[in-house]
Amino acid sequence: MAPSTQPRPEHPRPQFVRTDWLNLNGTWQFETDRGDSGLERGLRTRELAGEITVPFCPESELSGVADVDFHEAVWYRRTIEVPADWAGRRVLLHFAAVDHDATVWVNDVEVVRHRGGFTGFEADITDQLDGDHRAVVVVRARDSRHGIQARGKQSREYANHDCDYTRTTGIWQTVWLEAVPQTRLLAGAVRPNVAAGEIVVELPVTGNRSGWTASATLADAQGEIVTGAVRVDLDRTPTVTLAVPEDRRRLWAPGDPHLYDLTLRLHDADGAVVDEVASYTALRSVAVDGQAVTINGERVFQRLVLDQGYWPTGIMTAPSDDELRADIERSLAAGFNGARLHQKVFEERFLYHADRLGYLVWGEFGDWGANVGGDPTRNQHPTAAFVNQWIEAVRRDRNHPAIVGWCPLNETHQVIDDHYTQLDDVTRAMFWATKASDPTRPVLDASGYAHRVLETDVWDSHDYEQDPARFAANQAGLAEGRPFANRSDRGEFSLPYVGQPYFVSEFGGIWWNPDALAKEGTDHRDSWGYGQRVADEEEFYRRFAGLVDALLDDPRMFGYCYTQLTDVFQEENGIYRFDRSLKLDLDRIRAAQQRQAAYERRAAS
Template sequence: MKISNAKSSQTQPRPEHPTPHWERSEWLNLNGSWQFEIDHGKSGKEREYFKKDHHLTGEITVPFCPESKLSGVEYKDFMAAVWYRRGFTVPEAWTGGRVLLHFGAVDYETEVWINGVSVGTHRGGYSSFSFDITEQLAAGENIVTVLAEDDVRSGRQPRGKQSERFYSHGCDYTRTTGIWQTVWLEFVPGTYLSNMKLVADPDNACARLELEIKGRSAGTVVTAAAFFEGKAVGEVSAAVAGTYAFLTLPLSEVHLWEVGNGRLYNLELTLRHDGGTEDKVRAYFGLRTITIDGMAVRINGKSVFQRLVLDQGFYPDGIYTAPSDEDLRKDIELSLDMGFNGARLHEKMFEPRFLYWADRMGYLVWGEHANWGLDITTPAGLSSFLPEWLEGMRRDFNHPALIGWCPFNETWDRNGTKQDNEILRIVYEVSKQMDPTRPVIDTSGNFHVVTDIFDIHDYDQNPETFKARYEPMKTDGEVFVTFSDRQKYEGQPYFISEYGGIWWNPDQKDEKSWGYGDRPKSEEEFIERYRGLTDTLLDHPKMFGFCYTQLYDVEQEVNGLYTYDRKAKFDPAVIRQINSRKAAIED
């Protein structure tokens, strides 16, 4: 089999660099046509599908999952295991260093072979991973084989909104199996920069960097140079100590990253070994702070009301994968057009390209994992959750648009057994150790154990009873708590992180369609209900934000402000006028 380097093809899907926040010039996109086969009996390893000369029976377009139309497969039933195979040729110039094979995401348990030799495994359907494949490469054509095993019904893996039944139902949708983000090769020197953790410090006109290095670091110096709109505004160098370098990068100009103004600094990192250039990485960062002050959540010291919308990250033709980079940007534009300034990225770790556009457009996002489906009633659930969650936090830490973490969502009891509270406590504590700069919500909605922010979900469709529920809180009266026997409010900032979900699909006859509550009888009734619910939250002096359910319909759930194919159900200007007026808590 000989598949040409698809990077040169005009029809290659998702050709853009997958991680613009961490980019080298030497890389090769492996998206496109791969051999493919479904392995219902999980017997492929026994039958040695991984051997270099083994050919698979079908074909698929990567990075789209086999359930999707864009994959060319469109197989919707459960798949216990799937196999992928393609050839590639490493550029001749890639000598004297290391070759890394990257996967944006593969659902769920993955093993990878190069020329019939296993190079590693990974568990987790949402976090990114890579393998050093240098030693397994041969001259000329090489073969990569990928096995992905997936079982959303096991209770042992986070599945998010993937349906545990054959059909989509309620707020669970079409499944995603196997590769669903870009696969790519990268050439790095023998000693190279492997990760960066950057903490912005605009009050002291600097950024603090922690850089991780792989390879022989003795005699190695790293330099960080910052630029704003092409102008050099800071530079610092430091010797590498062991496998880390710690730098404070002074900045001659302070330009804040703000809501609606994604002011970004370009960052060039250079690793020099014994005076020679060893590695170069292009990155970027934004200067902004997040602090909690009483009931307000402040960005750069200002109380900013968070006008959030629930974004599930589903696409009609790509399921979990956006058909194009433009589609990722467009979803943010659609949200902004209706007066929202951010989103809860719901029950899914979104791909880095989405966060890149959020960074550039000044769009607030909350990072969340796909915890639904995972049994957390016993300590065993922690081992299936925490490693992948930390991988996601490590990958996304440097995005200024990301203003908070929410590892769990609605941790309902499982078969009558309550959640193990220690799992939520441990994940919260470890998350705070990993990132003390952002607030952490332990579990959105229920059942809170220890949290920086207290949020609830309230789908009351009556604006009057909805408003009355939160009136006492205005005068230090009783704070409304759902499931008061299971969770306790302890004075944290408070907001309604899911509300609305108003059912509106007058042009659809599908009997499976649903939304929350009763359907309005007219568009005017919808708008008045939306206005009444939203005004309650904007006018409340102790609410720092809201999150409306949801931005667009997903399959049978038709409570979006846009249809599934992203057509506005209402005049965006009308919704924008309701959403965008000044809130009571804002400075």
Template structure:
């Protein structure tokens, strides 16, 4: 088959895929791969990896997408990929890692016919050390991904479990959907690190982790601002980890819309000689819970958020370009939003990079829908990948909170296992004590730092009346009061609006009764939004949603990101001073 618009020597998504941990020695494996659908999951038995696969695909786009060249929309039990790659001569004798940004859902990777490893989870990055499997010159990588969104045993997010997209579920993603790449590292190298900013004490803490025998080595950390050295520390390594503090001679805070960033260089040394080095960056900011607000650098910031689900008309889960990721943030900010809920999906690091660079607040979430959490089995399936997401994205200053679950509805009359939510909350807090955690957005709360609710009431006066008693310390509006209890946390209306607006399209889907005119839409939007901005007991809102997705037509932009309304008028409503900011 031919892939329209693609060329063998053109690499899609060519940018460096891991912007918070940069090395120079890497090779992008995106591009044309051999591909085959394995409906019966019999490929291993048939050893299809030993022959040429029957078609071609453009990686990193999923086979459901137009950009992949396949555009197959039915369920696929398993898919196979295969391609050759060359190892540079200068890489031999060092370690070689193969990285996958994300593959949905259960993956096995072979190098030159030998299994390099397996990974379960459709949203997080993983890698394998393939040093012992490669040879000089040309090598072969084979990937098999199995996917079953109807099993109840895997989180699917907003991927439809029916043949057609319906309601608020959309086209599925199967297999590779983020960049595949090779990296060359020394025998002893920096494997990961955590950055913990401390603006109150004018410093930043670094926790570094290593592979190889680094006992007796040293690690150097240098902080720079605008190219100027503003902090340095060097410590000895005992075992495979080291912790140190870099005092900063200049203080520049990372704040919404004013994203001051420092550069960070880490160098691993043996006997004063550099062995490995990585480049990164960080933002100096704190996130603290106040009585009625979430404080950023000690100041109450009303969270004017919008729901962003990370779907693209031609790429489905995968943005066609890095610029498209950046542009989604820019069009949100043009409407007066200062952040987003990254909804029912773990967004790729390049999106978070742009959020860091643009000063955009985000909640790190997960595609929890589709997973049965009525028994402890849900924990076994959920927790490992969720922890991978938290660990991978820990260093992004734009992430100001974690929310592992969304609307944990009863399943066939069986309630959620509350202990699944409680354990996930407690483990998340143990890993990251610097951010608030919402156990499940909307319902049903078990243990949460922020109390959030979802309400799609379309009448502004009725909507406002629900929250009015809270202004003077009166009764707090709680959805499902028989299932969850408000306990004095900051109060967040994390889904509202969803106003159905698509002129000439009466087959679309949205919340409530459609407005009769654009003027009626604007009046409704204004009334709903001002009801939340003006209430001193509310710390933020999240409007549903930024853009239309397939049949869901309640976006402020169309699916191809064209404005549906006067951008300046929406901006004027959203940017009004909130009660908690006065």
């Protein structure tokens, strides 16, 4: 049964908002196509057998389908009606994310194809609308269990196991319509320059028009600050620089996440406004200074938590916008000041809340699915598709001030040998493409394991040693320029460390479920965590404090990332339970982290 209110009604792209848009979430026709034979069987042109609640995937409870079996393909169908007052403008159909390979037809005309389950796409459907401004939208999403594709933590086995979870197939983020002019603004980079007190705004348009201009206006609670304008017919990417007067400069930082309103406009040759977009931005810098990663020139120890972004009823889709914000608030309450968004490109609304709450974020691609490691004769290397899909994510999210670093790959564990491999090619391509798309943030070539780019901005390791004394010994080599590095019995994973900033980007993962002590020794499909499960809650606090202390005491360590914020299905090593209920004493978790880090004391000295 369809819900009484529309699910996820908020605008999905809060940094690029036009007034006239229409949310298409809600009830759609739906049918599973397990043999991917639907095109031959006529599913494109007929009514579908079932219903689904978009934007929730068919594996989820909130979709109304709750079928966790494999879906080789799924089909969606809905009749839409475009508002009459949109006449004379172009109509764009947007999909924020469809997993994994999508084809869209409108009134039986193919309008767009897109491959990649973590990023959005759009189609201009104006010419496919009938005389009543109506259209039938049909979507086929293919999601094969075989082959190489970026899956993140989605299980390739039928059941969940270890740290792999229930799959997501098809539409899993908001679908919406938008009315736009023929010549319109596109999303460009917005880059703060803290040293100069400026914000540089790119204003690309769909086509050059002689005599037309684009403008950007910066404002705060006191009103308009500055406007800059530029002709759009002289450069491929028209750009304006907004100089912020000293008395209106206020930096974005944890604890004081100041945001400026930013209004973008396109003007015709007579000065009339043709297109207008509401956005926001901030003055905030991220830099590398020796072994330090600084924010606005200051050493801020990054107390990060691993966040995988799964929910019991929505899988990878948050049940509500409030729940996205609440996960950030839960993390802050536990003493963390940011997160590594792990093996998933989070929906943009999460970044919006991180911007508003002053929450530091490392963006990551959900690259797992290439199976790099293990038996070297069976390795399946990442492909060029990984580069394309990741850069789509970077370009979507690069204007969010909360993001302080990028991580294209995770745990690509391949031993260095005499042969230059496809993994090396893809790793370097993703690293350099990231830096070209966004030169303002540090890039970590691969989190943990195989650092294959000598010039990587940051170095890290994953260390799940559970004994605090042995953990401290593992990490002690950083002082001599010999940081802990993930290795294999068959050889080294990484090129040499050359003095970059260093942090432990995964540690802890303490296995603890106070409600299931009797499960000791059960299959990892039922309960899983790192190392030996603690005997009781007091042992958890001792182990947590001991591990954290080892990193807080190292003056060369710029941060850490604890695994993890919540339990996820059978992985029971979260600070919170999977349903977000309290599992531990947050005061004790917060107290263990809040003392000043040696890295911060070094800045003060």
